[in-house]
Amino acid sequence: MKLVIVGAGEVGRELIKRLKRDWFITVIDEDAEKLQKIVDLLDTESMNKVVLLQGDGTSKLMLKRAGIEDAKVFAACTGDDEVNIEACKLAKEFDVPSVFAVSNSTENDELYEREDINYVDKAVATASLLERQIKSGIVTPTNIGLGQGEIVEVTVMPTSIIAGYPVGKFSSRRWKIVAIFRGSKLIIPQRNTIVKPGDKVLIVGDPKVLKYIAGLIRSGEPQFPLQFGTEELIFLPERDQNVLKDARFFFENTKLLKVSIYTCFKATSDLKNMFSSNEKKVVDLKELKLCEKEFLEEVVKDENFGLIVMSNKYKEFPLYFGIKTFPILVAEETLSPVMIAKGTTPVNKILVPVSGSFSSFRALEVGIELSILLDAKLTALYVRLNNSDEKVNYLKDKIVKFSSMYKISIDFLVRTGNPVNEFAKISKNYDLSIVGARKGRKTNWFNPYPPYHMIHRSNCSSILVCVGE
Template structure:
């Protein structure tokens, strides 16, 4: 991946804007996982042309995972470059020359950024790039109104030099993401927040937000009042009145203002775990790990009669370091009903339901048939509207896998994987299966390309590199084989079909087959349903 910055520009005010664009990179791909890979992985390549203040500052802040190639008209910056990034390569040359750009490998670029303070040069370089190279994105500094219009006519993304300065000053006077302001009773049950351009809720229709324990009251936009309806989209800089449970509103306001709160606080602060009595101590160890990395405040253990009579297991829970605030609820009800009862007892404050994969999904003791296990998970997810974690002992969660099948809400799964990675600092992989060239239809290929586009858009939105893995073969088989290289499998339950026995035979549920066969801990997200 290549980013090109041309010019010895001494004005550093644009650095922050262009660095933000530079970090919007395409997802990376790794080698490994056997012979089913279609693509191999190499470092994202960033080419910087013109090592002025902006170029140097960007290099200082770029991750070591990038390969950096620099071009400048004079040899002077080479010495500075060697002191801040020894692995970067340097070429002296004029970027308005097509031969120099070809030598730099600009044809492999995904993004080119032009930052000279000579607008004629910017337009000349942009024209050259458009005519002779296939580049997905070209970004240029614009100076005059006429110059900006000309660049935009060429299909160039333009950052106005003077607009950047004005926004920089504005941001010094007020926070870029405004804090929520309490009104009403003063208990933070009614908040006014400003939607940040990079919020995951920006530009989404309200009907797709699925608020639980909170609602949108009013939207203020350009001095107008907008009544929230399903088809109304939240726009960046909208001021939004939100109402609901103060604990939940705090997290929602942070999502809207792009100040991330850790997963799973947008759902609730309490975890509920079900104990059959057959769990080994590793299940408790994984729960303790979960509380060490996620900001859950309390856990309620719903205990079967057998668990109630297992003092060794209960004593082991009491000894753990991170689950000190815990309660036990004894129940003679079947697992599903016992969990429903625990949810009611916690006043719907649940943020995560924790189950043992080995005792409830892999075993036939509680559910003889596969369809019973599937209905159990559907019921728990629907009743709790919280993520359900099937623990398999594969912690710590150093690597997360999100299988990209056409049936799941992919964006929801990827966004959650990234939110979790902000807490765990782990790697996120999106795994795709390429349609067979012999039996796939045009619709299959269109869906495959749409999935790749979604992965890229989420990566750009969160400025988080997502490792894109493309496999060939039977989706269930190749993805199941890939699980061994990961610790956490994330999916959305909306992709898990409710089917009868005959229907399942004729039309297999890929996501359910993956969940059944997974050997790692599995996080099942609740479905996003229409609100209002």
């Protein structure tokens, strides 16, 4: 695609730096020195894509020479608003589809509006960015990396979910903590490096989820499920009203931005219509030929899912023979939360089994977020094997700390017996259970891994949250 830029100053040069690999660009400026600075930016590949012309950007002849008639986009970036407005008016005469300008003075914004020119007010844009950073404590460098928000700096607050934890506990394919600034000291974190309140952490990751991760890390504000992804993925081997009911509830009551429905049958548009009430959210409907195999090998590899919802048709008995069920395979492949839907939404009561493991506390944090978002009552359950179990007091103290940190009431329930059986009995009284598990754990008849059995035995809809090995 072709872009014509009038103005080779700082804004024009920055624009070229960002777009030179993907666009054919012609730049017009009367100042030869400014054009020479652009030459210094170009490498061998982009040299063939960028044309520099010395001349008047408000001249029709010069604009024709620049190829304005073939341009898809025009940008006026000079430091003179009169020049920018005149150049944009000419670009419109040549029917350029998209015309933009930089307003150098807020007082001149009205002139751009009068001519119906899309503009960016330099002062307002800068102040707006600074305001967001001042209010949020989150700094997004715009001149590092790709400049798309893939690098952010966040100040860790006392309520942050990572405060007091080692970096290695937060394993994700979508984002990484790559540096910690503690006072005047730079720390390159190892897996066992503890993050402390007041630290500034530098995070690199997928821009689609990074801004939500930044908000979560800074203050612990509920973002579920955006720390995992922005899309809800629904898998329907057959039409299942429980799946549709639960998926729709979470799509409408959380911050999910998109839903993709994958079926193993010829679906009708009514499936899509169930989720289309909010025009700001995107709904896709697709049919799979190879069903589970295609879903696992082709669909979930994108790894940008806030929540994956599937049927309760998958039973637990393969676990006794060391064979993981389909929902567990999906959860381990993506590290996205996987819901086994039983149609027990709306959610007013949430149950989270805790054992003292990091994965169970991670599930509790998800439960806390959902409890706040949905205004639901939260219960943490510990099932001890006998009355002499000394872990009860430790867990009770942890629950109190979580409750104080997030300013939320958490009931702590203790039972004695088989963890899976007791959990199954108690789950009858709840609308949603959230189970934490560690990726890669083996399970069989002689050495069962309780979390894997719990998600199948739950008598309410359940979410499996896997953490890295």
